[in-house]
Amino acid sequence: MKATQSARKAVIVGAGPGGLAAAMLLASHGYEVDVFEKQPVVGGRSGRLEVGKYRFDRGATFLMMPHLIEELFALSGRSLHDYVEMKELSPLYSLHFGDTVFKPSRNREDTAEQIARLFPGNEAGYYRYLEEEDVKLDKVMPLLRRPFSNLLDYVRSDVIRALPKLHLNDTVYGRLSKYFDDERLKQAFTFQSKYLGMSAWDCPGTFTILSYLEHRYGLFHPTGGIHAVFEAMAKVISEHGGRVHTSRGVQRILTENGKATGVVLEDGEHLLADRVVINADFATAMNRLFEPGVLRKYAPERIAAKTYSCSAAMLYLGVDGEIDLDHHSVHFSEDYHRYVDEVTRFKTLSDDPSLYVHNPSRLDKTMAPAGKSALYLLMPTPNLTGETDWEAKREAVKEQMLNRAEQIPQLRGLRDRIEEMQFFTPLDWERQLDVYQGAVFNLTHNLGQMMAFRPHNQFEEVENVWLVGGGTHPGSGLPTIFESARISTALIFKQDGVSHTHSADAGTVLAGAEPS
Structure with missing residues (x-):
C-alpha cells in the first residue's frame, strides 16, 4: 500500500x-x-x-x-x-403527523403491518417501492463511485444502463405518489430530500433512493x-x-x-x-x-x-430529566407542502414549521450528565439569499422553535427544564463556520x-x-x-x-x- x-x-x-x-x-x-x-x-x-x-x-x-x-x-x-x-437504531425514527405516529424500521414485515394499520391499502405499494428501489441502487451507486469529468462520461456503459432508472424527468414526490396515496405516507418517504436541503416537489426522482437506503441498511449511532x-x-x-x-x-x-x-x-x-x-x-x-x-x-x-440548499435554525439544549422520545423524531407541520415551499421557493419564515428532534441521551449516556438529556432541535429555514433579517428575528425564531417544541406532548414544560442553551441561525452558520449563504447542505x-x-x-x-x-x-x-x-x-x-x-x-x- x-x-x-x-x-x-x-x-x-x-x-x-x-x-x-x-x-x-x-x-x-x-x-x-x-x-x-x-x-x-x-x-x-x-x-x-x-x-x-x-x-x-x-x-x-x-x-x-x-x-x-x-x-x-x-x-x-x-x-x-x-x-x-x-x-443500530430501531425504529429508524418516529414520524409524527398530529396524533398519528409512524415508526418504520428495517423489519419490513413490521413496517408493512404499521402501514396497513395507519394508512390502509398502501402496504403493497411499500413492497413494490422496496423492490424497484433495489434495482435502482444496483444501477445508480456505481455512478457515485467514479468521477464525472466531462460530457463524454455520460456515454459510458454504466450510465446508459442506469439512465432508465434515474427518473431524472420526475421528482421525489412524483415517484412516491406512484406507490402511496396517503399524503402522510408520501411525506414519510420524501422528507429525506431535506438531507440535500431541497423540496421533494423539486428534487430529482433519482433521490427516492435516500429513504430506501435507510430502510435497507439502517441508521446507526456511534x-x-x-x-x-x-x-x-x-x-x-x-x-x-x-x-x-x-x-x-x-x-x-x-x-x-x-x-x-x-x-x-x-x-x-x-x-x-x-x-x-x-x-x-x-x-x-x-x-x-x-x-x-x-x-x-x-x-x-x-x-x-449557482443555486444553494436551504438552511437550518438549531437549538442545542441541556435538559434536566429524561425525555420519552425516540432517538430521532420528525414532527410535521399541518400543511407540509406549503411549509416546504415557504422555505425553499419563497424563502420566507413559516408560521407552521416542521421540527426535527434528536434525543441521543435515550440511547447514549455519554452525551449528558446522569439523569439529564442533550436535546437537539432543527427547523429548516431559508438560506441567506432570502429577505429575513436574522439579527432582528433571532429571538423571535428561537421562541417560535421553543413554542413548537412544547406542542409535542413529551416536551410540554420544556422551558422550565432547560439548563443550557445555544441557538444557531443561518447567519451563524455563515459567520462562524464559513458556510456560504448559510446553505448547510x-x-x-x-x-x-x-x-x-x-x-x-x-x-x-x-x-x-x-x-x-x-x-x-x-x-x-x-x-x-x-x-x-x-x-x-x-x-x-x-x-x-x-x-x-x-x-x-x-x-x-x-x-x-x-x-x-
Missing part, C-alpha cells in the same frame, strides 16, 4: 468528513499529510459541540450505510470497530456521537504519521503558472505541497482561497449565480449541478488541486462525502503512479453489503 517513492507532501484544507477521509487514505499510502482546520475541533459543520456539561453533534446526527466508512478504515489498514462502538467517528479518523491519520492542526486555518492557496504549489496559513506561514485537497465549503473556498483573477469558471459572480442537486455539472473532483481551474466534500461529485450527505474522498484520492494515486488497494466491484459491494 505504501508509496515507494520519497513521500509526496499533501495539504488538506479543512478537517470535515471529506478532508479527514482523504487524509486517512493519503497518509496510509505513504504521503506526508498535513490537515489544517480553522475550528478548534475536527468534523467541520458536523463537529463536536460542548455546551456546559452537555455534548452535541453540531450537524449530522446519524450514520447511514456504515459499510462505506468501514471500507475507508479498511483501506487505511484499520478497523472502524477498534475505535468506535456502533449502535457511542459518543457522530463526532466520535471523525475523532477516530483524526487518530488514524496521526497513527500513519499525518498531522491534524486545529485552530489553524488556511488563508490562501499558492499558485504559479496555473498550478498550486502550497498554501499560506492565517498566521502567515507558507507551506509548500505537491498536492492540495480542498475540503472547505465550496463557494466560500472559491471566493477566499485564491488570488483575485485566478479563477474564471468559479469567479465570485458565477458562484453567486451546500449546492443543490438539480440537474444543472449533478455529476459532470457539479464541481469536479479534480479541480478544473488549477492543477494539483482536488475537491472533496458536499460541494463536489457525488454530493451532500456523509456517504457521498466519503465517496468523494475515495474518488479524489484515487485520481491522485493514478496521477502519481501509486499502487493502492481497491475494494470489491462497486456495484457488488453496494448492492449486496449489509452492515456488520
Whole structure:
C-alpha cells in the first residue's frame, strides 16, 4: 500500500468528513499529510459541540450505510470497530403527523403491518417501492463511485444502463405518489430530500433512493456521537504519521503558472505541497482561497449565480430529566407542502414549521450528565439569499422553535427544564463556520449541478488541486462525502503512479453489503 517513492507532501484544507477521509487514505499510502482546520475541533459543520456539561453533534446526527466508512478504515489498514462502538437504531425514527405516529424500521414485515394499520391499502405499494428501489441502487451507486469529468462520461456503459432508472424527468414526490396515496405516507418517504436541503416537489426522482437506503441498511449511532467517528479518523491519520492542526486555518492557496504549489496559513506561514485537497465549503473556498483573477469558471459572480440548499435554525439544549422520545423524531407541520415551499421557493419564515428532534441521551449516556438529556432541535429555514433579517428575528425564531417544541406532548414544560442553551441561525452558520449563504447542505442537486455539472473532483481551474466534500461529485450527505474522498484520492494515486488497494466491484459491494 505504501508509496515507494520519497513521500509526496499533501495539504488538506479543512478537517470535515471529506478532508479527514482523504487524509486517512493519503497518509496510509505513504504521503506526508498535513490537515489544517480553522475550528478548534475536527468534523467541520458536523463537529463536536460542548455546551456546559452537555455534548452535541453540531450537524449530522446519524450514520447511514456504515459499510462505506468501514471500507475507508479498511483501506487505511484499520478497523472502524477498534475505535468506535456502533449502535443500530430501531425504529429508524418516529414520524409524527398530529396524533398519528409512524415508526418504520428495517423489519419490513413490521413496517408493512404499521402501514396497513395507519394508512390502509398502501402496504403493497411499500413492497413494490422496496423492490424497484433495489434495482435502482444496483444501477445508480456505481455512478457515485467514479468521477464525472466531462460530457463524454455520460456515454459510458454504466450510465446508459442506469439512465432508465434515474427518473431524472420526475421528482421525489412524483415517484412516491406512484406507490402511496396517503399524503402522510408520501411525506414519510420524501422528507429525506431535506438531507440535500431541497423540496421533494423539486428534487430529482433519482433521490427516492435516500429513504430506501435507510430502510435497507439502517441508521446507526456511534457511542459518543457522530463526532466520535471523525475523532477516530483524526487518530488514524496521526497513527500513519499525518498531522491534524486545529485552530489553524488556511488563508490562501499558492499558485504559479496555473498550478498550486502550497498554501499560506492565517498566521502567515507558507507551506509548500505537491498536492492540495480542498475540503472547505465550496463557494466560500472559491471566493477566499485564491488570488483575485485566478479563477474564471468559479469567479465570485458565477458562484453567486449557482443555486444553494436551504438552511437550518438549531437549538442545542441541556435538559434536566429524561425525555420519552425516540432517538430521532420528525414532527410535521399541518400543511407540509406549503411549509416546504415557504422555505425553499419563497424563502420566507413559516408560521407552521416542521421540527426535527434528536434525543441521543435515550440511547447514549455519554452525551449528558446522569439523569439529564442533550436535546437537539432543527427547523429548516431559508438560506441567506432570502429577505429575513436574522439579527432582528433571532429571538423571535428561537421562541417560535421553543413554542413548537412544547406542542409535542413529551416536551410540554420544556422551558422550565432547560439548563443550557445555544441557538444557531443561518447567519451563524455563515459567520462562524464559513458556510456560504448559510446553505448547510451546500449546492443543490438539480440537474444543472449533478455529476459532470457539479464541481469536479479534480479541480478544473488549477492543477494539483482536488475537491472533496458536499460541494463536489457525488454530493451532500456523509456517504457521498466519503465517496468523494475515495474518488479524489484515487485520481491522485493514478496521477502519481501509486499502487493502492481497491475494494470489491462497486456495484457488488453496494448492492449486496449489509452492515456488520
